[in-house]
Amino acid sequence: MASKELKIPTIVFSKEELKPGTSQWDSTKDQVFQALQEYGCFEAIYDNVIPSETRESMFGKLKEIFEFPIEIKLKNLSDKPLQGYLGQIPHLPLNVIKSYSKSHVELDQMVKMMVLESLGLTNYVNDEFLEPNNFYLRFSHYKAPTQGQNIGNKVGLSGHTDVTVLSIISQNQVNGLQVFKKNGEDQWIDVNIAPNSFLVLSGDPFMAWTNGRVHSPIHRVTMAGESDRFSIQLSSLPNGDYTIKPPKELVDEEHPLLFKPYESVEYFKYVMSEAGQKTGTGVFKAYCGV
Ligand SMILES: O=C(O)CCC(=O)C(=O)O
Numbered sequence: 001m002a003s004k005e006l007k008i009p010t011i012v013f014s015k016e017e018l019k020p021g022t023s024q025w026d027s028t029k030d031q032v033f034q035a036l037q038e039y040g041c042f043e044a045i046y047d048n049v050i051p052s053e054t055r056e057s058m059f060g061k062l063k064e065i066f067e068f069p070i071e072i073k074l075k076n077l078s079d080k081p082l083q084g085y086l087g088q089i090p091h092l093p094l095n096v097i098k099s100y101s102k103s104h105v106e107l108d109q110m111v112k113m114m115v116l117e118s119l120g121l122t123n124y125v126n127d128e129f130l131e132p133n134n135f136y137l138r139f140s141h142y143k144a145p146t147q148g149q150n151i152g153n154k155v156g157l158s159g160h161t162d163v164t165v166l167s168i169i170s171q172n173q174v175n176g177l178q179v180f181k182k183n184g185e186d187q188w189i190d191v192n193i194a195p196n197s198f199l200v201l202s203g204d205p206f207m208a209w210t211n212g213r214v215h216s217p218i219h220r221v222t223m224a225g226e227s228d229r230f231s232i233q234l235s236s237l238p239n240g241d242y243t244i245k246p247p248k249e250l251v252d253e254e255h256p257l258l259f260k261p262y263e264s265v266e267y268f269k270y271v272m273s274e275a276g277q278k279t280g281t282g283v284f285k286a287y288c289g290v
């Protein structure tokens with residue numbers, strides 16, 4: 001059962017002058033860092049940033065795309081992780097994609113800068129880990145349960161942690177994402193993503209790079225209602241051969257190294273392997289946990 005008690009923190013980003021050095025920035029930064037430590041995610045309220053026409057156009061086109069025949073979708077297969085057809089094929093107008101993703105990239109960079117400042121590590125601002133060349137824009141379609149299916153609790157995507165550093169998630173107005181939190185008893189928290197907000201969610205590489213300061217939450221998608229859900233995720237990741245390891249400043253006697261240095265490209269191979277598949281949500285710890 002999803003918890004009624006816990007709520008994902010919400011943080012307002014709409015203020016125009018959210019610039020480093022201002023008191024507004026500092027108070028937002030504290031909320032961001034606390035949310036990422038405790039929950040590994042937060043809902044970023046982002047009024048007046050993406051025009052509602054762009055948002056509607058994006059989700060409208062998504063619906064069309066998912067209705068393409070399977071033969072067309074299969075023309076876009078890729079053997080590279082996170083690329084090509086994974087159940088969907090992006091074919092959206094470039095201007096819509098650009099205007100939609102610009103604010104996501106800005107939010108990604110702002111959140112990472114806030115984490116760096118909170119850790120006293122602004123000297124790493126140009127590190128490829130925090131300013132990667134690779135952003136993945138992914139689209140997902142979750143069908144509503146039909147008669148005879150597990151109505152009320154159909155699994156759309158099973159529990160996992162993310163292989164990317166940070167994801168910015170938006171959705172048509174159908175909820176379904178749930179985040180797991182240990183809180184005495186284990187709880188699944190329902191995530192609401194409002195039309196003017198994004199869910200910001202950290203993944204395993206961010207946890208490894210911060211030597212455990214940032215949490216990488218288990219999450220899943222459960223379809224309970226009668227409408228299909230569409231979501232858009234913009235995720236960042238350094239190149240596959242970049243070695244992910246925490247800065248030396250974050251490892252000491254009080255904070256021993258939690259994860260061995262690793263490269264995403266090797267990790268993806270393990271995730272796909274039989275041994276990796278057996279580990280379920282513990283795959284990251286099994287691969288590089290110390
Ligand atoms: O659709 C969503 O809200 C999240 C999807 C997700 O967790 C993933 O693709 O890794």
Ligand SMILES: [Fe+2]
Pocket residue numbers: 160161162219
């Ligand atoms: Fe995920």
